[in-house]
Amino acid sequence: MTEPPPEAAGALRAEVRALADPSRAGRQRAYLRSGLHHLGVTVPELRGCVTRIRRTLGARPAPEVLALAADLWAAPGPGGGPVYEYRWAAVELLVQYARALDATALGPVEGLLRECRTWALVDPLAVHCAGAVALRDPAAGPVLDRWCADPDFWLRRSALLALLPGIRAGRPDTGRLTRYADALVGEREFFVRKALGWVLRETSVRDPRFVTDWLDRHGSRVAPLTRREAVRRLDTR
Structure with a gap:
């Protein structure tokens, strides 16, 4: 695998560590019920760190982006365990470089999704990285199909959420959405x-009939949580 500039990951980690707030880290860890080490960096702060590094690096090929993300993901914290913000920076990097990726990148992305263990990392990786790839590269479809049937529920969630960019762009993969x-x-x-409710809710903005027909077809089989989410933007029901 192509290696990124050796100083990039270290520079990004140092910038993130400089923003650490121990009191916020404790609240963040409790909110996410996380077993990772937390530094207590805010969303805008971390996103700013990644954006500055990306602008310094400029355009990079997918292997370099994936290597840098893997470096950030695996970097240990003070106690030797993984650091939430380093993993979050890896996710944000993949999101910001999503245009450089194609369906072949979903193998490494899948590996990260299996280790996320929290919606806070899974969701941006599924929507804004895997979903962005799927919107451009039809070869991503079979990968999402496999995720939808995976025993790991985070992969099943990711398969659904990866449909959101197409739905929001007015280019829904209706056949895949129906199957999932x-x-x-x-x-x-x-x-x-x-x-599932979230994806149906987003679909209802442009195609309410699809959602109402699907809900009617499945009736009482639809979980109350899914139905509540699905009808939130509908005028009736």
Whole structure:
């Protein structure tokens, strides 16, 4: 794999560490029920750090981007364990460089998704990285299909959320959405039920008939959580 400039990951980690706030770190860790080490950096702060590094690096090929993300993801904290903000920086880097990636990048992305273990990392990686790739590269479709049937519920959630960029752009993959929604209507996992409702809610903005027809077709099989989310933007029901 192509290596990024050796100083890039270290410089980004140092910039993130300089923003550490121990009191906020404790609140953040409790809110996310996280087992990672937290530094207590805010969203705008971390995003700013990644943006500055990206502007310094300029355009980079996918192998370099993936290598830099892997370096950030694996970097240990003071106690030797993973650091939430380093992993978050890896996700943000992949989001900001999503245009440089194609479906072949979804293999490494899948590896990260399996290790995220929290919606706070899964969701941006699924929507703004995997979803952005899927909107441009049809070869991503079979990867999402496999995720939708994966035993890991974070992968199932990711398959659903990766459909959002197409829905929001007015280019929904209606066939894939139908297959996923039908397959997951009996889902027992909270985070998948919530994601299904979220995707249906976004779909209802442009295609309310699709959502009402799907809800009518499945009736009482639809979990109350999914239905509440799905109808939130509908005028009736």
